Amino acid sequence: MRRLAELGPPLLLAVLLLAVWEAACRLLELPVYFLPPPSAVAVALVEAGPRLAASAWITFGMAVQALVLAGLVGGGLALAVSLHPAAERAVRPLAVALQVTPVVAVAPLVLIWAGLDHADRAVVALAAVVAFFPLFSGILTGLKSADPDLERLFDLYGATPLQRLWRLRLPSALPFALEGLRIAAGLAVIGAVVAEFVSGSGATQGLAWRLLEAGNRLRTAEMLAGVLCLTLLGLVLNAAVGVIGRFLLRR
């Protein structure tokens, strides 16, 4: 019952907004290519369902690959950098520069480097670039977040660097790494979509390509259905990270 009470207000608002949208489309007699009513979007979602699902799966796969890649590179680099303050000072500006550079601007370059017939690799690489910073930054902050008194305790008992890393720093870093992963998951989807848009029609067959294709044919309802799929994809990825986090952080 309590869950129902919590779900009530947001659901009510969503239904209300959809009703206003539907009513506005009908009353103002808007053309469907300009703004289709939610009912038309629902129909498009069912009709294009299999195609959209297949494309969502491709985009999902590329985003997950990008997350793994960014996690390995970002985590490894954070680990290396955490060993020496000078290394951190050297790497941080580069990481920040990478973060502030717009991914759209870099995408054509990465496409050339990846080879134009390997657009999927370029998409994974670009999504990984976007996902890199929160993972690197989160893991590095986490590795340095261990309780100073626990660090002293490890000194006192003559812990080896490996013992300190395995038994103190990595467990201390875990919550920060998961928070980084949660942010990176959303960014990876965005990065994958942007990269797909830049790579152009048909080079990859993810959701962004479906959007482009539907747009070219003025199938506005299908475009909206595609956007909805992307939102759902982001939410699923976010929820998956949340579940993993809760499982790992049972305290």
Place this chain on the structure above:
Amino acid sequence: MADPIAALRGVVVDWPGRAPLGPIDLSVARGEIVALVGASGAGKSTTLRLLAGLQTPSRGEVIRALGVGRTGFVFQSPTLMPWAEALTNVALPLELAGVARPQARSRAAQALGAVGLGDRPDARPSQLSGGMAMRAALARALITAPHLLLLDEPFAALDSVTRRRLIEDLHALWAAAEPRPAMVFVTHDVEEAVYLAQRVVVLAAATGRPVADLPTPGPLPRPARWRADPAYRQTVEAIADALEAAMRPETTT
């Protein structure tokens, strides 16, 4: 002192942008209980870290007649690893020393039993009360059978009933240990210091230099109703006076 377990000889610690600490001369005999009292910022925690070998002095000499792992340390907060159960936390010092896991864990179970937590080996630190978490920290410090046990205001955050119980238990654990560990207990509570220790050392406010070193009367562990005893009360007053004198700026030069 003939055979100290740990001692500081003319130790000075330079702080960037602050007045240096010391020079400190302090000797801890084997098996004795010493309380350090002093104002906030008098260098009590630094003195403990020096004795633990965790802080290198800028000048002077730190003498430690102990091997690695023979020093126990209890911090102001329990400082347990929040991701690990009580048993794993207590077994940590042994596992860091390379003791095999099953053996370390069975000894940790004994140590938990000795501090009254024998029924909570699987509890996470977040599931323990403040007093119970401190007991686990005590078990962890005692598991290596330390010759020197350093305690940095460990009971300051606990309510007075829990605190008194823990002090009684600490005395009992000390008396039962073979050999009895030397204990250095930092506190800002004069009554706690006089009750707990055989000797109370008063540190000067700014320099952290020991300015008074007074023995406390009565046997250890303390007899029942010892807090009402006139001898105890008189010592508390004497040390409170010494502490007040130590906190006046002109006495610190």
